[in-house]
Amino acid sequence: MSNNIDSTTGKLTAKDFVSGQDVRWCPGCGDYSILAQVQRTLPELGIPKENIIWISGIGCSSRFPYYMGTYGFHSIHGRAAAIASGVKIARTDLSVWVATGDGDMMSIGGNHFIHMCRKNVDLKVLLFNNRIYGLTKGQYSPTSDVGIISKSTPYGSIDYPFNPLSLALGAGATFVSRSADNDPKHMQEIIRKAADHKGTAFVEILQNCVIFNDGAFDYVTGKDNKIEKMLYLKHQQPMTFGKDNSKGIKLDGFKPVVIDLNDGVHSVNDCWIHDELDKDAARSFILAHMTDHPELPMPFGVIRRELKPTYDEAVEAQIDAITQKRGKGDLQKILLGSNTWEVS
Amino acid sequence: MAQEKEKEVLQLTEVTVRFAGDSGDGMQLTGSQFGDTTALFGNDLNTFPDYPAEIRAPAGTLYGVSGFQLHFSSSDVHTPGDSPDVLVAMNPAAVKKNLHDLKRNGIIIVNTDSFDAKNLKLANYTANPLEDGSLSNFKVYPVPITSLTTAALKDSPLSPKDVARCKNFFALGLMYWLFNMQLDQTLNWITKKFKKKPEIMAANEAALKAGYYFGDTTEIFENRYWVEPAKLPKGTYRNISGNEAAALGFIAASQKSGLPLFLGSYPITPATEILHYLSEYKYIGVKTFQAEDEIAGICSSIGASFAGNLAITSTSGPGLALKTEAIGLAVMTELPLVIIDVQRGGPSTGLPTKPEQADLLQSIYGRNGEAPIPVIAAASPADCFYMAMEACRIAVKYMTPVMLLSDGYIGQGSEPWRVPMVDELPEIKVNFRTEKEGFAPYLRDENLSRPWVKLGTPGLEHRIGGLEKQHISGNVSHDPDNHDFMIKLRAQKVKKVEDDIPLLEIRGDEESELLVVGWGGTYGAITEAVDRLRKNGTKVAQTHFKYLFPMPKNTKDILSRYKTILVPEINLGQLALLIRDQFLIPVEQLNLVRGLPLKSSDIENKILELLGGKK
Numbered sequence: 001m002s003n004n005i006d007s008t009t010g011k012l013t014a015k016d017f018v019s020g021q022d023v024r025w026c027p028g029c030g031d032y033s034i035l036a037q038v039q040r041t042l043p044e045l046g047i048p049k050e051n052i053i054w055i056s057g058i059g060c061s062s063r064f065p066y067y068m069g070t071y072g073f074h075s076i077h078g079r080a081a082a083i084a085s086g087v088k089i090a091r092t093d094l095s096v097w098v099a100t101g102d103g104d105m106m107s108i109g110g111n112h113f114i115h116m117c118r119k120n121v122d123l124k125v126l127l128f129n130n131r132i133y134g135l136t137k138g139q140y141s142p143t144s145d146v147g148i149i150s151k152s153t154p155y156g157s158i159d160y161p162f163n164p165l166s167l168a169l170g171a172g173a174t175f176v177s178r179s180a181d182n183d184p185k186h187m188q189e190i191i192r193k194a195a196d197h198k199g200t201a202f203v204e205i206l207q208n209c210v211i212f213n214d215g216a217f218d219y220v221t222g223k224d225n226k227i228e229k230m231l232y233l234k235h236q237q238p239m240t241f242g243k244d245n246s247k248g249i250k251l252d253g254f255k256p257v258v259i260d261l262n263d264g265v266h267s268v269n270d271c272w273i274h275d276e277l278d279k280d281a282a283r284s285f286i287l288a289h290m291t292d293h294p295e296l297p298m299p300f301g302v303i304r305r306e307l308k309p310t311y312d313e314a315v316e317a318q319i320d321a322i323t324q325k326r327g328k329g330d331l332q333k334i335l336l337g338s339n340t341w342e343v344s
Numbered sequence: 345m346a347q348e349k350e351k352e353v354l355q356l357t358e359v360t361v362r363f364a365g366d367s368g369d370g371m372q373l374t375g376s377q378f379g380d381t382t383a384l385f386g387n388d389l390n391t392f393p394d395y396p397a398e399i400r401a402p403a404g405t406l407y408g409v410s411g412f413q414l415h416f417s418s419s420d421v422h423t424p425g426d427s428p429d430v431l432v433a434m435n436p437a438a439v440k441k442n443l444h445d446l447k448r449n450g451i452i453i454v455n456t457d458s459f460d461a462k463n464l465k466l467a468n469y470t471a472n473p474l475e476d477g478s479l480s481n482f483k484v485y486p487v488p489i490t491s492l493t494t495a496a497l498k499d500s501p502l503s504p505k506d507v508a509r510c511k512n513f514f515a516l517g518l519m520y521w522l523f524n525m526q527l528d529q530t531l532n533w534i535t536k537k538f539k540k541k542p543e544i545m546a547a548n549e550a551a552l553k554a555g556y557y558f559g560d561t562t563e564i565f566e567n568r569y570w571v572e573p574a575k576l577p578k579g580t581y582r583n584i585s586g587n588e589a590a591a592l593g594f595i596a597a598s599q600k601s602g603l604p605l606f607l608g609s610y611p612i613t614p615a616t617e618i619l620h621y622l623s624e625y626k627y628i629g630v631k632t633f634q635a636e637d638e639i640a641g642i643c644s645s646i647g648a649s650f651a652g653n654l655a656i657t658s659t660s661g662p663g664l665a666l667k668t669e670a671i672g673l674a675v676m677t678e679l680p681l682v683i684i685d686v687q688r689g690g691p692s693t694g695l696p697t698k699p700e701q702a703d704l705l706q707s708i709y710g711r712n713g714e715a716p717i718p719v720i721a722a723a724s725p726a727d728c729f730y731m732a733m734e735a736c737r738i739a740v741k742y743m744t745p746v747m748l749l750s751d752g753y754i755g756q757g758s759e760p761w762r763v764p765m766v767d768e769l770p771e772i773k774v775n776f777r778t779e780k781e782g783f784a785p786y787l788r789d790e791n792l793s794r795p796w797v798k799l800g801t802p803g804l805e806h807r808i809g810g811l812e813k814q815h816i817s818g819n820v821s822h823d824p825d826n827h828d829f830m831i832k833l834r835a836q837k838v839k840k841v842e843d844d845i846p847l848l849e850i851r852g853d854e855e856s857e858l859l860v861v862g863w864g865g866t867y868g869a870i871t872e873a874v875d876r877l878r879k880n881g882t883k884v885a886q887t888h889f890k891y892l893f894p895m896p897k898n899t900k901d902i903l904s905r906y907k908t909i910l911v912p913e914i915n916l917g918q919l920a921l922l923i924r925d926q927f928l929i930p931v932e933q934l935n936l937v938r939g940l941p942l943k944s945s946d947i948e949n950k951i952l953e954l955l956g957g958k959k
Contacts, residue, residue, distance in 0.1 A: 019807065021819070050802040055647070058810075065807050066820065071799050073650055074809030075643070076673050082640035086647025086655070087799065089633055090606050094651070094799055112643075115636035315631055322627045329628025331599045332766045335592055339529070340582045340763065341384045 012043035019069045030181030030207035031060060031128060035067055037187040038126075042070075045095070045195050053096045055084040057104040060135050061128035061207075064099035078109030081116040084123050085311075092312045095195070098125040102143040103133045106162050110142075117171035119311040120199040126191075127164060127202065130209040131216050138212035150212070165288035165303055168202045169281060174306040175201035176284070178299065180221045181208060186232070186300060193302055199310045220298045233287070233301035238271030241297050248272075249296070251283070256290055258297075276305040353524055353568045358417035360425030361519070364442050365434025365455075366403050367396055367410040370512035374432075375412025376758070377516060381529045382416040383583040383760050386573025389416040390725075390868060391758045392424035392941060397613070397696045404458075404466035409441045418572035422724075422868030424757060426943040430522075432515055434458060434489070436467035443479075451483045453518065455511065457490035485564055489514050489555075496554035500547045510551035517555025524570045527552060579762040586725035586754040587614075589761065590684055591621035593732025594656050595628060600733070601740060601772035603654035607632045608644035610663060613696040614752035615686035618658040638666035642683065646670060649679040650808075652776065652798035654736060656682045660752075661690045661703050668711050671745050675715040675834065677808045678786075678794045680739035684732070684748045686755040689939045698939030699753035701864055704918040707747040708893045714831045716838040718742070719893040721749040723867035726761035728754065731890065737772050738841060743793040749892075751914075753941045754865040780804060785818035792837035794818075842894040848887050848902045856883040858955055859906035861931070863889035863919050866912060866942050873947035884951055889919065900927045908932060908954050912947050914940075 017039040025031045042052060052070040056062035058077035065072025075083050080098045088096045105113050105127055116123060132150065133139040139152040143164060147156040168176045175197040179187040187205065194201035206217045215222070220229040231241045231249065239249040240261065248271035250259045259266040278284060284304035290296045309317075323329070363375045372393050379391045391414040401408030415425035430451040433439045435458040446452065459474055473479050474486055493511040500507055513530075520527055530552060538545035559565060584592075598605035609619040609632070623632040631653075635641040642657040649655035659667060664685045674681045689695025690702040703710075707719045718738050722731040728750055735748040777783065777795035780803040786794050797804045806818060814821035815829055850859070852874050862870040867888050874886045887902055889895065903909055903923065911920040912934035920931045934950045936942060 048800075048802065050805055051800050053799055065809070068807075069805060071805050072807035072809075073647075073677075074807065074811065075646075076669055076810050079639060079643040079670065082635065082643035083647040083650070085635075085640070086606065086608055086633070086644030086649075087651045088647075089631060089644065090604065090648035090651040090653040090655075091799060111636055112640055115640070315633075319626045319629060319631070323629075326627045329625060331596060331628070334595060334625060334628060335763050335766070336580065337582050337584075337763075339380060339384065340580050341386065342580055343386065343576045343578055343762075 012049055014039040014043060016049055017042050017069045019067050021066050023067050024063065025060060026211055028210040029060070030130065030209070031064070033181040033184060034126065034128060034187070034205055034207065035064065037184050037191060038068070041188045041191045041195070044192065047095045051094050053087055053094050054099060055080045055087065055096065056099040057109055058135070059101040059104045059133070061099050061101035062104060078104055078107070079112060080104065081109060081112035081123070081125070085116060085119075085121045088121055088123055089312045089315055092122070092316055096123050098123055100125065100127055102127065102129045102131060102141045102164070106142040106164060106167070114167070114171035117168055117173035117200050117202065120172070120174050120308060122199055122310040122312050124194045124201045125203065127204045128207040129164060129204050130207045130213055131161075132209050132213035134209050134212055163288060163291065164204045166285060169284050169288055169304060173202045174199035174308060175302065176288070176304045177202065177302045178204045178206070180206040180217065180300065182221055183300075190301065197305065199306075199308065229297050231290075231297040231299045233274045233299050233303065235274060235276045235302065238268050238273055240268065240271060251286070254282075254286060256286060256296060258295065276302045277307070278304065351565065351568050353570050355570050355572065357419065357571070358415065358421070359430065359523070359569065359571055360413065360415045360428045361430045361432070362411055362413040362428040362442060362445070363432045363515070364409055364411040364438035365512070366401075366437075367398065367408050368400050368403065369410070369434045370509070371410045371412050371434070374512045374516045375414060377530045377533060378519060379414045379416070379758060380533075380583055381520065381525050382414070382571075383581070384529050385525060386576070387416040387418065387571055388421040388574035388576060388760060389414055389583075390421045390424045391415075392753060393756050394940070395697055404435055404437055404463045406437045406441055406467060409437050411438075411442065416571060418574050420574070421759070422871045423941065423944055426945045432519065434511070434515070436463045436469055436473070439473060440467045440469065446482060448481050449483065451485065452479065453485045453487060453515070455489035455515070456486040457488045487518065487558070487564070492554065492558060493551050496550055497547050500550070501543050502547050506544070507547065510547050513548045513551040514555035514558070517552040518559050521556045521559030522565065522568055524568050527556060576760065577762060581760045581762055583758050584726055584729070584761040585617070585756055585758040586722060586728040586750050587617035587686065587756060588621050589726055589729035590722070590732045590748070590750060590755075591618050591625070593729040594622065594654075594682070594736065595625055595630065596729070596766075596769055597733045597736035597772055598630070598654050599628075599766075600769055601654060601736065601774050603652070603740070603774060605630045605656070606645060606648035606653040607656045607658065608635050608641045608648065609633070609658045610635050610638045610641040612638070612660045612663045614688055614755050615658045615660045615663070615684065617756070618684060618686070638663040639670060642667040642670040642681075645681055646674055646677075646679060649674070649681050650677075650799065652796070654740070655680070656684065658684045658686070660686050660688045661706070662693060664703055664706060665710070671717065672711045672713060672715045673810045674745040675711070675717060676810050676813070678743045679745070680743055680796070681745040682732070682735045682739050682748055683745060684735070684750060687749060687751040689937075695939040697752065699751040699865065699914065699941060700937060700939060701751065701866070701914040701918065703749065704863070704892060704915070705921070707749060708922070714835060716835050716893070717745045717747055718838055718841050719747040719749065720891050721864035721889065722754060723864060723888060723890055725754050725757055725759045727890075729761070733769065733772070737770070738844070740772060740774050740796070741793065741844075742791055742837060742841060743796060744838060749864055751865040776801070777804065784816045786813050786816050792833065792840060839894050842897050845891045845896060847898045848889070848896045850885050850887050850902065852878055852885040853883040854885055856885040857906065858884050858908040858910060858951060859903070860884065860886045860910045860912065860947065860951065861889070861903070861919070861923070862886070862912060863892060866914065869942040869944045870912060870947055872944035873951065876944065877948055877951060882952070882955065884955075892919070892922070895926070900929075903927060903929050910934060910951060910954060912942055912950065914942060
């Protein structure tokens with residue numbers, strides 16, 4: 001592929017990633033924080049700005065590309081993963097990002113989501129999970145809790161929600177992570193890690209919708225709860241949380257349990273050591289499903305990482321291999337095929 | 345092979361043969377081998393595979409019958425033939441299903457081994473038609489094909505079941521003998537195909553030769569036949585199906601434009617071969633993406649187009665329905681894209697393996713909002729090559745999705761094609777915008793096209809999307825006047841394509857009272873009907889649409905010249921509706937929606953009826 005692009009000279013700043021269009025999310029929306037963290041992080045990646053592409057579907061989150069000073073595509077509902085896959089396969093030299101929401105990617109775009117993960121297309125995917133449909137003014141979404149009262153569930157939702165991390169793991173995603181809109185530093189760290197990963201990098205960001213589902217994550221990320229309810233995962237470190245890291249997670253068979261590190265019985269040596277690169281996916285699922293147990297904290301950070309060739313790389317590698325074997329295709333020979341006859 | 349020719353050889357100008365048997369009997373292979381051999385010999389030909397949607401329907405049943413018809417001749421051939429002269433029937437169901445199409449006095453070669461009580465019952469025969477005189481209008485040649493094949497392969501290490509599977513090659517060998525043809529082409533094919541399976545190679549060769557020698561030694565055939573080579577224009581020829589021709593046309597367009605080729609597709613009958621062929625040609629740099637569904641097929645192509653590739657998506661009717669919303673996105677974002685629809689019988693799943701001119705209106709109108717796109721259609725298998733290139737040319741020049749219509753008949757049928765030299769093919773000009781000065785994403789050039797920017801071009805970073813665009817700036821705009829303006833601008837851009845396409849031409853008697861108007865894959869049948877009538881002294885003219893939207897500029901002028909316009913279509917009158925709507929010209933219709941190509945005789949009869957027997 002001929003693509004003679006000079007690297008941008010001079011250091012980029014967050015300002016370079018601002019498009020100049022008026023940002024039209026509701027005041028107080030969690031999306032502002034995500035936009036700010038992305039604009040702060042991208043300049044650090046050393047990627048020329050013109051090689052960064054943002055693709056989105058439909059929904060509040062999908063307005064994201066309009067506000068980025070990069071190439072961007074605000075597409076149709078649910079299809080961002082498919083369009084981004086086409087961009088990346090056509091042009092492996094580009095850094096392709098997807099901004100999406102729980103309605104866009106977990107519902108109408110569910111099929112594209114699982115197949116993107118399965119194929120390990122080298123895309124960075126930020127899922128703005130606010131557990132509600134915002135742009136259509138407040139219907140429950142596939143990540144909403146059972147019982148939620150919304151415009152389309154006036155008597156409470158009877159749908160069981162998806163667990164986005166578990167879904168991504170089940171579909172074979174090679175980078176599965178979670179962050180929150182009210183933790184800018186952590187989000188920046190996860191965005192950087194996602195950018196560094198080769199393959200589908202999935203980031204679930206708990207994002208507050210101030211209008212239709214305000215405070216949906218307060219039980220975890222709220223000021224009064226976060227110390228006890230947020231478990232920050234660190235690669236090859238024991239899982240500890242709580243005030244002064246006084247609590248830990250111990251893996252009891254398949255069961256994660258909270259242990260008190262000051263009880264004289266347990267110590268940090270009893271804690272589960274997080275391994276992003278765990279060969280056994282079962283433990284990654286246990287982490288993803290800690291949210292099933294209200295007594296456990298919710299894990300944040302990189303749940304799982306796996307190193308394997310990406311789909312787009314493999315496409316090019318196969319073309320190279322077959323071209324080497326058969327020689328570069330000649331149009332005239334291809335048109336002639338193998339069975340011709342002459343009429344004179 | 346040069347045996348003494350004791351039997352008289354009768355010369356014929358054209359022959360239509362149909363091979364029919366169980367869908368596991370290898371009839372498609374037998375037919376296409378026979379076709380390749382006639383083509384190599386120099387006959388003009390046209391083929392039509394007609395097979396069930398089930399891959400291996402229960403053996404012996406009527407719905408499991410698979411057929412392959414071909415028409416070869418010493419002069420121009422435009423159709424696979426209305427009625428076979430020869431039917432090769434591998435079982436009773438094949439006789440039952442095909443008999444009504446056969447010419448009176450036509451030849452039937454039957455595999456008598458399969459005419460047992462069970463197969464007769466499966467074919468709903470209460471008595472054996474070989475014995476009860478019901479085939480007395482035909483020349484029936486009973487041949488125990490299975491047992492003769494088994495006897496010829498008695499030394500083969502293959503299992504009895506595998507030996508019996510070679511019977512199609514026996515039948516093919518016998519047909520080669522009957523039509524005085526050489527075995528070489530098929531022998532070469534067998535050698536290549538079964539290189540890694542020497543037992544199967546040997547068995548198929550032996551069966552083919554046994555069939556040929558059987559013809560020579562048996563007393564049952566009185567004659568052999570011979571069809572002279574056709575007088576085709578000078579050149580190098582190959583046999584080609586429409587789907588392969590389309591794939592090659594896309595590759596040629598990619599080479600002639602310098603754009604990398606990307607196909608995003610989901611398997612669907614009868615379009616899938618386009619994906620197969622393009623996947624084969626990775627070594628010329630083609631990228632194919634078998635997506636998770638039809639929608640991802642087109643959306644990945646839109647992504648590739650955004651990135652600066654020549655992007656194609658291939659599908660058939662139901663798949664086109666799924667791609668609808670994404671086509672609208674490509675209209676709004678004004679990205680070049682070719683959608684090839686190999687049409688099949690509808691509605692819904694309809695008739696997956698049968699041709700129908702099902703989607704003309706879907707192609708032109710089947711989107712939300714005012715979403716005009718150029719719609720063009722190929723007229724024959726080889727024409728798919730040129731129309732594929734043409735679709736690409738229009739797409740990149742006008743920055744628009746283009747619909748290319750083919751159908752199951754021309755997509756899977758084949759004909760000889762004079763292979764063009766690469767230098768003869770037109771270049772396709774592409775200008776990627778790199779100039780920063782004065783750039784806006786929705787600027788317009790003289791064709792009203794907006795600039796195409798290859799992703800990665802520094803300084804031209806911009807955003808596009810499905811929301812209405814402000815003129816020039818491309819920013820999101822909900823302004824009422826701007827929307828009205830942009831709706832009209834997009835329509836005007838597509839309309840402008842009419843300045844850039846060939847005018848309609850008249851074939852036949854310009855001064856006739858009646859003009860037959862067709863589009864797409866019915867070209868062959870209409871041409872054959874018109875030529876036959878004219879040969880017999882009837883004055884009639886024909887014109888054929890390959891550009892359906894916009895139509896050629898002289899359309900109204902041409903149509904206004906004739907007292908009677910006849911529009912034969914394999915639908916309920918979709919082109920007829922367009923003509924009435926756009927030109928207020930009354931038209932007569934012939935609509936047969938049988939999941940089969942139109943027969944030239946049906947068109948001929950309709951013309952005669954409209955002319956009231958006048959010549």
